[in-house]
Amino acid sequence: MRRLAGLSLRQRLMLGGAAAGFGIVLVAILLLVLTSTTDAADEQPIKFSHQAHAKNDISCQFCHVGVTHGPVAGIPSxxxxxxxxxxxxxxxxxxxxxxQYWEKQEPIPWVRVNRQPSYVYFNHYSHVAAGVGCGSCHGDVKTMTIAEPVVEMNMGFCLDCHAEQENKDALYDCAVCHR
Ligand code: HEC
Ligand code: HEC
Ligand code: HEC
Ligand code: HEC
Ligand code: HEC
Incomplete structure (x- = not known):
């Protein structure tokens, strides 16, 4: 602050203005960061609450039919x-x-929440058939008003669980997930 001593009032005001301007920019950046990371779901075209449906005992499989037979869980029509x-x-x-979507016969443009890179092979049915619950990978969706990822499903995450399986050698083979 001592260096300010030699400045005229006008120069001091300009400095103060610049500092305030900088402050405003910082706040704006902070707000941007905060709002862009909070609600993945404000982006969803309809506020779909898993909790509201779980409370009414509608099962995951009823809507995500694919989990009973194939790789893709699927989103209901x-x-x-x-x-x-x-x-x-x-x-x-x-x-x-x-x-309104129904009347226009248009699909709902849901925003995808979980996505693996295309070089990774994943299959819902193999996991469901082996008794791995949805919660192991997606968390407690039943209580979510907004579907959001709870863990980063990176390679380490997949391998940690495969390492606990009886046939872990087979499940560690790179070609299991990279075909
Ligand atoms: C098997 C019946 C059933 C199906 C299928 C169904 N819902 Fe629901 N939905 C309900 C029930 C029951 C409620 C709770 C109503 C209440 O509490 O008044 C509900 C509530 C809602 C609500 C209000 C939630 C809230 O916050 O209170 C929305 C929005 C909604 N459903 C959207 C959808 C969408 C979108 C689909 C298709 C992807 C869908 N529902 C499929 C039965 C269903
Ligand atoms: C009434 C139908 C309905 C039921 C029941 C339902 N879901 Fe969903 N689910 C949806 C819809 C619609 C979306 C897409 C919108 C969204 O992401 O919230 C979705 C999205 C998801 C996603 C995110 C998908 C993505 O984009 O990666 C997961 C994970 C999921 N559901 C898991 C579950 C689990 C676990 C259950 C059972 C506890 C369940 N769902 C029950 C309709 C349903
Ligand atoms: C072993 C981990 C694991 C389990 C268990 C699991 N999922 Fe997933 N789920 C994933 C991964 C990984 C993706 C992303 C897949 C992709 O991008 O191809 C995903 C994507 C999804 C999606 C969006 C894409 C799609 O396939 O339609 C839905 C919906 C979903 N899961 C629902 C469920 C439900 C319901 C269950 C339980 C019946 C379940 N998942 C069990 C790992 C899992
Ligand atoms: C919570 C435990 C768990 C997690 C997490 C998990 N897996 Fe698995 N995975 C299993 C089990 C159990 C099997 C079935 C073993 C069997 O059938 O012998 C399996 C089998 C597989 C198979 C072989 C069956 C098939 O469909 O070809 C692939 C591929 C696979 N997992 C990919 C993945 C990927 C990719 C991830 C991470 C996104 C993942 N898994 C995360 C438990 C898990
Ligand atoms: C159980 C499934 C599974 C097995 C087995 C597996 N991977 Fe992966 N691998 C993944 C997943 C999932 C990703 C994507 C990670 C992400 O999105 O961060 C990945 C990513 C990668 C990448 C890209 C890494 C990066 O940082 O971009 C390489 C390289 C790779 N794996 C090599 C291997 C090799 C080599 C093996 C055998 C020793 C192997 N993987 C076995 C699931 C698997």
């Missing part, structure tokens, strides 16, 4: 939603949006 929402919670604002 608008038609499937309407099977219930043509008569359930029809006054809800989000259900009104849903109904």
């Amino acid at each position: 608008v038609e499937k939603c309407m099977g219930c929402h043509s008569h359930i919670a029809t006054a809800n604002e989000e259900i009104e949006k849903l109904t």
Whole structure:
């Protein structure tokens, strides 16, 4: 601060202004960072709550049918939603949006939450058949109002669990996941 002593009032005001300007930029950057990392889900076209459906005992498999037979879990169609929402919670604002997609016969552009690089092979059914619950990889989705990843599903994460399996040698083979 001593260096300021030799400056005129005008110069001091300019310095103060620059500092304040810098402060504003910092706050703006902070806000940007905060808002961009909080809600993956504000991006979702409809606020879909897993919790609301789990409370009504609708099973994961009922909507993510693919887990019972193949690699991809799958997201339910608008038609499937309407099977219930043509008569359930029809006054809800989000259900009104849903109904508009249905009337226009347009798919809902859900934003993907989990995605593996294309060089990784993953299969839901092998895991479900081996008794690995959805929660081991996706966390407690039943309590989520917004579906978000709870762990980073990197190679170490996959291998840690494979290492605990009886046939771990087979499951460690690079070609199991990189075909
Ligand atoms: C009523 C239908 C319905 C039920 C029941 C349901 N889901 Fe979903 N699920 C959805 C829809 C729609 C999305 C896409 C929107 C979103 O990401 O929130 C989704 C998304 C997800 C995602 C993120 C997908 C991605 O983009 O990577 C996971 C993981 C998931 N569900 C797991 C589960 C689990 C586990 C259960 C059971 C506890 C379950 N779901 C029950 C409809 C359902
Ligand atoms: C098997 C019936 C069923 C299906 C299929 C279904 N829902 Fe629901 N949904 C419900 C029930 C029951 C509720 C709770 C209603 C209540 O609490 O008043 C609900 C609530 C909701 C709500 C309001 C949630 C809240 O925050 O209170 C939204 C939005 C919603 N569903 C969207 C969807 C979408 C999108 C799909 C398709 C991906 C879907 N639902 C499929 C039965 C279903
Ligand atoms: C062993 C880990 C693991 C388990 C167990 C698991 N998932 Fe996943 N899930 C993943 C991975 C990895 C992805 C991303 C896959 C990709 O990008 O190809 C994913 C993606 C998804 C998606 C979005 C993409 C898609 O395949 O449609 C949904 C929905 C989903 N999982 C639901 C479920 C449900 C429901 C269960 C339980 C029945 C479950 N998962 C069990 C690892 C798992
Ligand atoms: C919580 C434990 C667990 C985690 C986490 C896990 N796996 Fe598995 N994985 C298993 C089990 C159990 C089997 C089945 C072993 C068997 O059938 O003998 C398996 C089998 C496999 C197979 C062989 C079956 C097939 O479909 O070809 C592949 C590939 C595979 N896992 C990929 C992955 C990938 C990729 C990840 C990470 C995204 C992952 N796994 C995470 C437990 C896990
Ligand atoms: C159980 C499944 C599984 C097995 C077995 C496996 N990997 Fe991977 N590997 C993955 C996943 C998942 C990723 C993607 C990681 C990510 O997204 O961060 C990956 C990524 C990689 C990458 C890219 C790394 C990077 O940082 O970009 C290389 C290289 C690789 N694996 C080599 C191998 C080799 C070599 C082996 C055998 C010794 C092997 N992997 C076995 C699941 C597996």
